[in-house]
Amino acid sequence: MSRYFVDRISRRLALCFGTVAFLILIFIAVFILKGSLPALGEIGVADILFSTEWYPSHGAFGIFTMFAGSVVVTILALAIAVPLAVGCAIFLAEVAPCRIGNMARPAIELLVGIPSVVYGLVGMIVLCPAIAHLSGTGSGSSVLAAAIVLAIMVLPTITSISEDSLRAVPTLYKEGALALGATHWQAVYHVLLPAARRGIVAAVVLGTGRAIGETMAMVMVIGNSPILPTSIFAPARTLTGNIASEIGAATGMHESTLFVTGLVLFVLIMAINSVGLLLNRRKK
Amino acid sequence: MEFKMQTRELEFYYGKVQALKKITLGIKEHQITALIGPSGCGKTTFLRLLNRMNDVVPDTHLIGEVLLDKQNIYAPQVDVVEVRKRVGMVFQQPNPFPKSIYANVAFGPRMLGLSDGTKLDEIVEKSLRAAALWDEVKDNLGKSGMVLSGGQQQRLCIARVLAVEPEVILMDEPCSALDPLSTLRIEDLMRELKTKYTIVIVTHNMQQAARVSEWAGFFLLGELVEYDKTSELFSRPKNKRTEDYITGRFG
Numbered sequence: 001m002s003r004y005f006v007d008r009i010s011r012r013l014a015l016c017f018g019t020v021a022f023l024i025l026i027f028i029a030v031f032i033l034k035g036s037l038p039a040l041g042e043i044g045v046a047d048i049l050f051s052t053e054w055y056p057s058h059g060a061f062g063i064f065t066m067f068a069g070s071v072v073v074t075i076l077a078l079a080i081a082v083p084l085a086v087g088c089a090i091f092l093a094e095v096a097p098c099r100i101g102n103m104a105r106p107a108i109e110l111l112v113g114i115p116s117v118v119y120g121l122v123g124m125i126v127l128c129p130a131i132a133h134l135s136g137t138g139s140g141s142s143v144l145a146a147a148i149v150l151a152i153m154v155l156p157t158i159t160s161i162s163e164d165s166l167r168a169v170p171t172l173y174k175e176g177a178l179a180l181g182a183t184h185w186q187a188v189y190h191v192l193l194p195a196a197r198r199g200i201v202a203a204v205v206l207g208t209g210r211a212i213g214e215t216m217a218m219v220m221v222i223g224n225s226p227i228l229p230t231s232i233f234a235p236a237r238t239l240t241g242n243i244a245s246e247i248g249a250a251t252g253m254h255e256s257t258l259f260v261t262g263l264v265l266f267v268l269i270m271a272i273n274s275v276g277l278l279l280n281r282r283k284k
Numbered sequence: 285m286e287f288k289m290q291t292r293e294l295e296f297y298y299g300k301v302q303a304l305k306k307i308t309l310g311i312k313e314h315q316i317t318a319l320i321g322p323s324g325c326g327k328t329t330f331l332r333l334l335n336r337m338n339d340v341v342p343d344t345h346l347i348g349e350v351l352l353d354k355q356n357i358y359a360p361q362v363d364v365v366e367v368r369k370r371v372g373m374v375f376q377q378p379n380p381f382p383k384s385i386y387a388n389v390a391f392g393p394r395m396l397g398l399s400d401g402t403k404l405d406e407i408v409e410k411s412l413r414a415a416a417l418w419d420e421v422k423d424n425l426g427k428s429g430m431v432l433s434g435g436q437q438q439r440l441c442i443a444r445v446l447a448v449e450p451e452v453i454l455m456d457e458p459c460s461a462l463d464p465l466s467t468l469r470i471e472d473l474m475r476e477l478k479t480k481y482t483i484v485i486v487t488h489n490m491q492q493a494a495r496v497s498e499w500a501g502f503f504l505l506g507e508l509v510e511y512d513k514t515s516e517l518f519s520r521p522k523n524k525r526t527e528d529y530i531t532g533r534f535g
Contacts, residue, residue, distance in 0.1 A: 097342075170379070172375060173379060173382075175373075175379075176375065176379045176441070177395075178337070178340065179368055179372060179373035179375075180372065180391060180392035180444060181368045181369030182392070183365050183395075186395045194383070195381075195382055
């Protein structure tokens with residue numbers, strides 16, 4: 001068999017695999033869209049997206065409550081996780097002695113692999129009672145509990161990618177800064193961090209995606225009641241939780257609005273990725 | 285003449301590997317000292333000890349002293365940041381920060397706490413002029429330093445060092461990544477700069493050492509084989525190994 005033949009075949013094969021991945025994406029998008037169409041047509045986009053009334057048994061299908069729940073929990077989680085994760089990445093890449101770094105790195109990567117139900121369990125058993133104690137009311141299942149669990153879950157992702165991108169900055173930059181009389185922290189803050197910005201933004205985007213999509217742990221600690229979150233101690237429900245807890249028994253219009261919920265998630269993730277791309281493209 | 289910098293019985297180790305063996309060498313003020321020798325001979329390691337740049341390399345240690353104006357820069361009470369401010373460094377690979385030309389030159393003064401815009405403007409212009417780059421970039425100070433040519437980038441890095449007003453400038457093979465014309469420009473620049481600064485240059489290029497320096501040291505396998513006036517070292521080397529190296533018998 002001539003090597004040109006192999007070359008041609010492998011190129012074709014690569015093309016096939018690429019196409020399959022792309023087709024799967026298209027298929028999912030079409031599938032969700034098709035499932036959503038009845039609800040979108042009958043109830044209308046605005047009434048689903050902007051209504052806070054979610055009483056499927058009474059024909060009220062507003063998902064704004066869950067949308068707000070997802071967004072609020074994710075923003076809170078990122079507000080906790082991003083400073084911690086970037087700080088941790090700086091520690092590992094710049095401050096920690098080799099031995100500590102080499103021990104911490106695999107441990108952090110292991111955290112990514114722990115099933116989310118385990119995080120949820122710890123949240124339920126440890127975090128919720130503490131929050132109940134703190135707020136003085138309820139079971140502690142709340143936006144705050146969800147945000148903290150979520151923050152812990154995305155922490156390793158953001159940390160390890162940020163650390164990689166900090167390490168990828170050429171040593172020459174850091175040495176250049178030090179040779180000009182910058183302190184170590186000045187070199188990190190003014191040279192290393194800006195140079196690693198792309199990677200850190202990518203890490204945050206990935207973390208956000210994971211946060212938006214997280215289901216199991218959210219169902220377990222957020223209380224999962226479709227109430228507009230007005231306080232961090234109040235329970236709420238996320239878009240993902242909405243689908244997971246109702247799809248089993250849903251039929252007809254109810255089922256179709258759950259597809260719309262999925263569509264909203266799909267669009268949210270795409271929007272986050274686009275924002276990430278945009279942030280990285282601006283000001284080369 | 286006084287020595288601006290001096291090393292005394294300086295030894296340096298990477299882990300257990302000895303990279304420098306008892307180097308004693310004096311660097312004269314307002315002159316150019318060239319360090320030559322084959323790759324791996326320790327000349328760059330030596331240069332980086334003069335502004336404590338090797339502090340950032342893990343698992344290394346040093347024995348001996350490096351004096352700057354008679355003060356040991358490795359003494360415990362010495363502030364390493366202060367040392368690096370007084371002893372600036374230009375690297376082998378031009379390494380402008382991914383920032384504008386202006387921000388590159390203003391970086392050092394800013395880090396030292398200067399925020400006055402007009403003062404910074406002055407320093408930036410003065411430094412770029414001193415580095416013979418002003419006329420080429422004065423209309424594009426906002427452009428990224430990364431878009432300049434290699435030779436311009438290296439002059440930008442020199443300007444960046446000058447902005448901090450150091451006393452000594454260390455140059456680690458500053459021309460090895462540049463074409464011959466850019467190299468000549470940097471050499472001219474060095475001759476101008478030595479009236480105000482003390483310069484130590486590491487170079488692979490013996491012609492370059494002969495062209496620009498007053499003093500030259502030949503390093504081999506971590507040892508300072510010979511140190512003398514450049515004219516002496518190149519015309520009448522006292523050591524057989526120096527002679528073999530500069531006549532091209534090895535290296």
